[in-house]
Amino acid sequence: MKTPPTKIIVKLPICFIIFITNIFHLKSIFYFFLALSLLFTSCISSEEDKGLYKKIALEVEKSDTLYCKPTKINGNKIGRVMMMQFVGANLVVGDLPKDYLFKVYDQDLNYLFDLCKIGEGPNEYRFPTFLQAFYKEGKLKVKAFNPSKARCDELDWTQTISTKSAVLSLKSPIVFNTQVQKFVYLPESNELLSVGLFPKRYRVSDSIGNTKQEFGEYPFQKDFKKISFENLAMAFQGDFTKNNNNIAFSVTNSPNIDFITSTPKGLVLKKQFHVRKPDFQPSSNPNEFSAAISTDNKMGFLDVQSDKNYVYALYSGKDLQKGVSKAFESNIIYVFNWSGDLLRRFVLDLQITKFCINNNKLYGFVDSVNPQIVYCDLPSF
Template identity: 25%
Template sequence: MKKLHYIIISALLFGGCQSDPRLESEASPLVRTKVSELYYAQSDNIDLEALNIVSPSKFVKKRNVYAILTPNSAYRFAIYDSESGNVTRLVPAGKNEGEGMYYISMNLQGDIVSAFDFGSGRLVEIDLNEYATPGYRPVFTSLAEDGKTPFGAIRLDERILSTGLYTAGRYCISQATGYNSYSVSYPTCADPTLTDTLKSIFYASNILALNPMHSKVACANMQSGCLDICEIHDNELSRINEVHMTTPRVKFNRHRPKGRGLTHPVTYSRNNLFGFCDLAVSENYIFALYSGRTLKDYNLDVDKGKTIVVFDWNGLHVRTYQLQNACSAISYDAADNTIYALSQEGNKPQIITLNL
C-alpha cells in the first residue's frame, strides 16, 4: 500500500488538492543561502535496509539507541541498538488495545519516546531503558474522550499537551484528573474571517517539541510552514512568536453544497509549498527540517527536505543549513551535541550524521 497516511493529516481527513495555474511565489529568504560554509559535512551512516527496517519515516536517537517509526510495517516501531546490533519491534499494527494505526511524528524526552496515533486518539510511550526487557509493553494513554478530536500530542510532565479540532483554543493541556485547559488563539492565516473550526483544520498537521526545561513548546505545521512558539505557564500557554515561511495556497469551503456528497473544508493547491517535515530541539535552539516542495513536482516525496532552518526559542532566525540528501526526519542528541538525519536519497533509507 502506498505510504500516504503518515504524510499529511489534513489530506487524509479533509481531502486532496486543487489545480492552480498560478506559480507559487519564491520560498522565504530564510531558506535561500549560497554560503558554502553553511553546508553540513555528512559522515557515518546506518543502512536501515540492511537491518530489515522497511519504509522508515521518522526517528529519534539517544546515545546508541535509535527509535524508528515504520508506519507501513507489521510493527509500527523498530528500536535499534547500535552497540549490540539488536532490533526490537514494538506496537503491532491495528486498532485494538496495545496496537497502533497512524503516526506521523515522534518525540524524545529523557528516556521516553512518544508518538501520537491520530487513528485511535492514543499517545504511546516507550521507555528506552526497558524496551528490551522480556514482556515489556509500551504505555498507551487515550485522549479522545469528552468529544475531543486531537491531531497531535506530547507528554508534559504529568499532563499531556495536544492540538486538534479545538474551538476553545489552539492548545489543550489535559490533566490526569480529566480536566482540560485550552489556550492561545490560532496563528494568523490566509483568511482572518475563518471560523475556529476551519482554522483548526487548516493547522491540523503539526509536529510538537518541548524545550528541555518544559517551559516552552514549538509547534511546526506541515502544510503551511508556520512555526508557532509558546511559553508554558502552569496549565496555560502564551504565544512568544510565530514564523510563516510562505503564504499557503489553499481554498476554504465554508458551506457544504447540497447533493454533492463529500466536501473538503480545506483544499490545498498542488503548487502549495509543503512546510516543515520534522523538528529537533536543544536547550538554546529549534532545528526545523523544511521541505519547500510541491505536490505538483514531488508527489508523495513532498514530505522530505534538504534544508534545516535554525531558530532560537524566541523565534529569531539563527542560520540556515543546506543538506546534500533529501531527508524525512532529524534528531538532536545532547550527549554528543550532534544532529542526525534520516536520509531518503535514492529510496535508500539511511541515518546519517550531520557534523556542524
C-alpha cells in the same frame, strides 16, 4: 477488474477518516498518506498576499554545508521512514507498518527489536502512532500517542528494552478528545498540549481530557475570516518538539512556526515566526472538514527537532507540480534559538525526508531506490 477510486471523508467529531480502496506499492503508500491531507485542487486567491506575511522572511546570513555519511541502517533493514528519534541511547525509527510500527536500535545502530504491535488489543496500536520521550522521577519514559484510539500510553523504557516489548508504566492511559491531531506531553503538570479542530490554536487538557487552557490564533487568521476553524486546523497541521519548558510547533503546508514557553500562569506564546499563508480550498460541506492544497502551494517545514539550545526545521519550499515525493524531501534546515530568532541555515549534500538530533549529530533518512539513514556532525556556533 478496475478497483474503485480512493475516497477521503472528514466528519465530526473525528479529525479525519480515511478509506483506502486501492492497493499500492510501499513507496506509493508513504507518499499517498502524505498526500491525503493535501487533496490537490485550486487555491484561495492570494491577491491579499502583499502585506503581513512578507514582513518575516526565511533569510539568514550564516549558512553551513553539511556532508552526510552512511550508517549501517539501509537497504532491506528499513522501508519508508515516517519518524526518527532517540530515546536515551536508542534510535527509534517509525517505518511503514507491517506487524509493528517501530524498529529499535542500540547506540551503535544495531537492530534490537520491533515495538508497538499493530492490532486492536489493549497493548496494541493502530497506524499512525507517535512517540515522545521524557524523564519522570529520574526514569526514562515514553508516551505512545495513538490518535485513532484517542489514547496515550506511558511506557517504562528500561523495562521495554529489557523485555523487548512495550511495558506500560500506567494501568490506565491518558485519554483525550478525538478532535486532537497532534499533541505534546507536559510531564511537569501531567497535561497535554495539543492542536486539533479547536476554535483557538492550542489547547491544554488534563489526564482525563478536561480542557484547562486554550490560547493563540491560527497563522494569518484575520485573512481567513470566512473559513471555519475546523478547516483552518486541517490546513495548519504540523509537528511539535519540546525541550524542558520550551515548545515549538511547525506547520507542514506553509513555513510557519510558533515558540511556546511555560510560566506559573500557564503556557504562553513567546514568538510566532509566520512567513507565508498556505494556498488551499476549504470544504464547503459544514459537516466535512478538509484543506485541499493547491499544486502551486510551496510547502513549509517537513520535520522539526530540537535540543536544549536550538530548534531545527527541515524546510521544503517546493510546490507539488513535480510530484509529492519531491515536495516532501529537502536538504535545507533552518536553525532557531528557543526565543524564536532565526540564526542560520544548514545545507546538506543529500535530500532527506525525516531527521533527528543526538549528541551534536544529525541523523536523516534518504528516500531512494536503496533507502538509508545517514548522519553528519553539527557545526559549533
